[in-house]
Amino acid sequence: MFENTALVGALLEFEVALARAQARLGMIPEEAAEAITRAAVIGNFDVDSIVRDARESASIAIPLIKALKARSGSEYVHWGSTSQDAIDTAIALLLDRAQEAMRIDHVRLEQSLKGLSEAHANTVMLGRTLMQPAAPITFGYKVAGWYGAVHRGWFRTWPAFRAAVRVQFGGAVGTLASYGNRGEELARAISRELHLPTANAPSHAHRDRLAALIATYGIYVGSLGKIARDLVLLMQHEVGEVSAPGGESSAMPHKRNPVGCVHALAAATRMPGLVATYLNAMVQEHERAAGGWQAEWQTMGDAVNATASALAGVTDTIGALTVHPERMRANLDALKGVIDTEKLGAVEELRQRLMEEDD
Amino acid sequence: MFENTALVGALLEFEVALARAQARLGMIPEEAAEAITRAAVIGNFDVDSIVRDARESASIAIPLIKALKARSGSEYVHWGSTSQDAIDTAIALLLDRAQEAMRIDHVRLEQSLKGLSEAHANTVMLGRTLMQPAAPITFGYKVAGWYGAVHRGWFRTWPAFRAAVRVQFGGAVGTLASYGNRGEELARAISRELHLPTANAPSHAHRDRLAALIATYGIYVGSLGKIARDLVLLMQHEVGEVSAPGGESSAMPHKRNPVGCVHALAAATRMPGLVATYLNAMVQEHERAAGGWQAEWQTMGDAVNATASALAGVTDTIGALTVHPERMRANLDALKGVIDTEKLGAVEELRQRLMEEDD
């Protein structure tokens, strides 16, 4: 979702919105905005060479603006603005789309988990602690735990998303000095063009809102990883309590690899480091950082891509899951005499409560 | 705040609350609860040897319970409960106290920042981007940015805190099977004893709520680190725009080291790794993890201690800060002819908006 082409496309959207808003407010000629709008089509730009040239200035906005000026013939491109306004807003646009795309998968995941938990409310199985047999639970309760975690996890992303995904607009040092007393009016106009809210003030060097968003993704992926870990354990040949259609192996035609879980576990392996990088990057100098801000771009893209991959992997796996209650029963019964295989406690009451939980 | 002695003390509080709640509900004899309560005094226990013995079982609760049984002469210690219920609840108690202690510092920090921002609403200074001179801002605006970040940052900890800091009570596999149909009643009674809310269901292997809390601390420390970075930069001898009483140097009597900022920057260096560890640890197996859960304890303690240290460091420094407006003016005026040193844009309006912000 966060490929270079998507980023350049979103940067163009920002530049068009800026020009159109400025034209509407009479800050630049109407024809300039039209020329910029006409020129700002992703197909007009060589993304690879823009990425390459970005190295010179440590800002992908600078070569793109140069190219957009050349292509549109207008000197009003990016008028009075700063690289960070363009890049931060472009990333907000990408985040907006990513969140929507993930929302669709998440809804599907919640529905599958709900159905699965209901269907197996009475499917008794072995509860395991420290990787050893412990005492009986139900598969419905286990799934309810998964449901509760991803339900809370996704819910947690929303306030973070709403606070973080906004137009950035502050100019060189966040004072909107290029626009006299019309900066705020212009910010609102850009906001309308992009259908993206503005912040109450620029936050060029205060990155807590974005850090909070990436952290909620990290936590969500942690819970997806926990589900995937449970699934691959239950799918082991010797355990055999669930199964799912798998991916091919290049060496062993008989194998069905748990590919969806692999994606989730790989993402869960990567997210802690990506979140850590974002937190690292928060210690930014003065009004714009030398290094911290620039470390964010790829990190955010990687994190969103990993989150979407984990979510799709678990959603696909859960959606196609076959449960084997007879194996669950057999694995439990093998422990008769060691543990009380009938003592289920409040499992059903707790299961129901998890399925209803809201925070 | 999270030393071993504090942890053992909090474990004892859990065991007392459990016994008293069980006695109240007639599950164990009243005298047992009394004996346990009498025995459960931190001074009765050799914390170091309990910590050492914890290695045998990978659970600090187990040697403590043994010692408490011996000391109280009661077999009803920890009756029907599980190590994780004790340890998770003990950590919740410590978190509850840490949050309150930090709240006091945070209030002081907000007040200092507000006063500083108001007082310097018209103190013009150089805005700097990528560590180079950029354009003028006011010191009041800079401080307002700091204020906004820590205000949001602290605010962000609260919902995470409320969701995470709860009694854990689930028994061996989270089904409350030891307590027949009275598990929930008992959980509520423990909750009343400890003045700590219960969760709607146990979460032995779903750690998202605690991960969310530590992440909000990490983000908060990131913002404190950003303030500290700005301060040490402004305190440089050649810049000289602010100063504060400092710490001693063992080699150079003339020096005043920016100790408060050093604590904050050290904490900001450590928090990303600590948060990453917590996220790592989320991929927990089945009903209780073999490794993930056990990685949490010291990590949470280190993270809370680092957060408190960063907060105290910045609060002390801001509280004792001397601002040098004449140096700010001089550093700005040195750039006359290169930048327009008078163009302040919407700085005051934006400053006020930051001081009022609420999310």
Added chain:
Amino acid sequence: MFENTALVGALLEFEVALARAQARLGMIPEEAAEAITRAAVIGNFDVDSIVRDARESASIAIPLIKALKARSGSEYVHWGSTSQDAIDTAIALLLDRAQEAMRIDHVRLEQSLKGLSEAHANTVMLGRTLMQPAAPITFGYKVAGWYGAVHRGWFRTWPAFRAAVRVQFGGAVGTLASYGNRGEELARAISRELHLPTANAPSHAHRDRLAALIATYGIYVGSLGKIARDLVLLMQHEVGEVSAPGGESSAMPHKRNPVGCVHALAAATRMPGLVATYLNAMVQEHERAAGGWQAEWQTMGDAVNATASALAGVTDTIGALTVHPERMRANLDALKGVIDTEKLGAVEELRQRLMEEDD
């Protein structure tokens, strides 16, 4: 360096080497190897669609092998091999080239630093500790410290590189079972084809050698980041002790941004998280991991790209650095009376020793 196209290209090299080695040993027909070699040209493959299809199997080798079979018309593609052999060897090939490319920059960096240190052996400047004035040093000594760190840092990559950058060849579970008793002979033949040494045994699930390599890159980048941090501090307008040509700003034509240092500091912000991910990923299950191995690919690519970027950034900056001894003297003299500005101790002896150090 580690783009998708490069990875697919390296996978093709592995498949060609495998086929040619097998043909030479009479395991597959000569014409099959020829057909595979002819078909295995990067231009014949749609890299984007291979990357997309890789999601199905969590292995980029599988869709590529399918496409190569179709394109070559040969069923002998990848004969008896496994995805991990192809992918691990492809990454080794990319690492081999990256190390060579970085070596060239590193040599340039060492030479610049040596020259700079010699030239300024007697340029006295302020030594600073905890961001405060401390006591005099020479710029030559400061540069010698930088030199020592990157010299040791680069040197440290070599044993790690030699151990890690090898042909991986083990088949499905690392026993070379598909090749009867000719597995080792085949491994040696592939090694000759690729001019890449073999390991003494496959290491599908033991990733310590690669982890050690990425760790040495992380340490090297840490030292490059330290140099960049020192440079941006010395380049501050108020300090002014060094300067370098800079990058453009989109908002402020007067500015010269320290772009090379920004690249290094951004990389130094990212490497800790990337190294952490690699270490995380080491806990791999049985003979091939479900998640851990798959988390490595992008992480290694990101890490190598970040290392190369940091190195180029610092090398360019040092190569173009202007030193301002008069500002160094002035900043030091401003502290006369507070510190003894003449007491240089063993600075020159220590400088020379750093320039000669070998470990």
Added chain:
Amino acid sequence: MFENTALVGALLEFEVALARAQARLGMIPEEAAEAITRAAVIGNFDVDSIVRDARESASIAIPLIKALKARSGSEYVHWGSTSQDAIDTAIALLLDRAQEAMRIDHVRLEQSLKGLSEAHANTVMLGRTLMQPAAPITFGYKVAGWYGAVHRGWFRTWPAFRAAVRVQFGGAVGTLASYGNRGEELARAISRELHLPTANAPSHAHRDRLAALIATYGIYVGSLGKIARDLVLLMQHEVGEVSAPGGESSAMPHKRNPVGCVHALAAATRMPGLVATYLNAMVQEHERAAGGWQAEWQTMGDAVNATASALAGVTDTIGALTVHPERMRANLDALKGVIDTEKLGAVEELRQRLMEEDD
């Protein structure tokens, strides 16, 4: 190993060595050195209050030096030295002891693994990839993979250890300016007192050698974690291929928890974040950092303690391991018809090669 008491004790050793070396060279009176030596006994100091007072200066050396001056009545304590010389050298002393303690466990681990691999050279079992049945291997080969990884891993610590574990001696800014032209002579004398080599030059702000050491510990723990992961998977009740005496459960008397593996997995969860912190901390300013250096102390201590804990956990488990070849055979035979359960390839040859490997 790295408790506060141990650190204060090591700081005292440094101060004694400094005083005795200075007395020997005639820099301070012999009686001063004697008084310091007599006073510098750990029992004379209140470690908790020193740790508490360290907050004022962000340096544990400063309150200790004050207390040692008071206790010894000598003003020659720490004469001409700097906090970092004391702290860095104290940490080197602790590292020296920790490495030796771990060496003993490591030797035991290697011997157990060698014996286990030899004994099971012909014990056929299922090889598993992506958590699914793949093809047969031998248990001896699996253990040889473990052996190879920890053998390389421990071997890798040595050059890093030798480079890092040295006397730090540079004075205020690393120029030894307090000691005129006798700094080096003094450094050598301290080195002899402490039986610890000196570095060729101070490295107050260049932390690559320590970072390299902690990274090798991180990699070693990654390999120990991989072994522990394999073990807990093999110990699952349904798999049952190995078993070991376990730890108690507070809720379930029948359980034997795989405590040694839990310690290793907890450590493997924590090390990536700890190594990341160390790498983060490398970007240190000028001649001594404000934050980076101070972030190192607890991180190094935590890392060493975690490494020792992982090593002891795996060593104990391997040393007490019972192998169940009949279960291995049964689990493999259950797949007859799906996989060729007899095709072992070069497994024995590769096993032997792993047991002999040296890099």
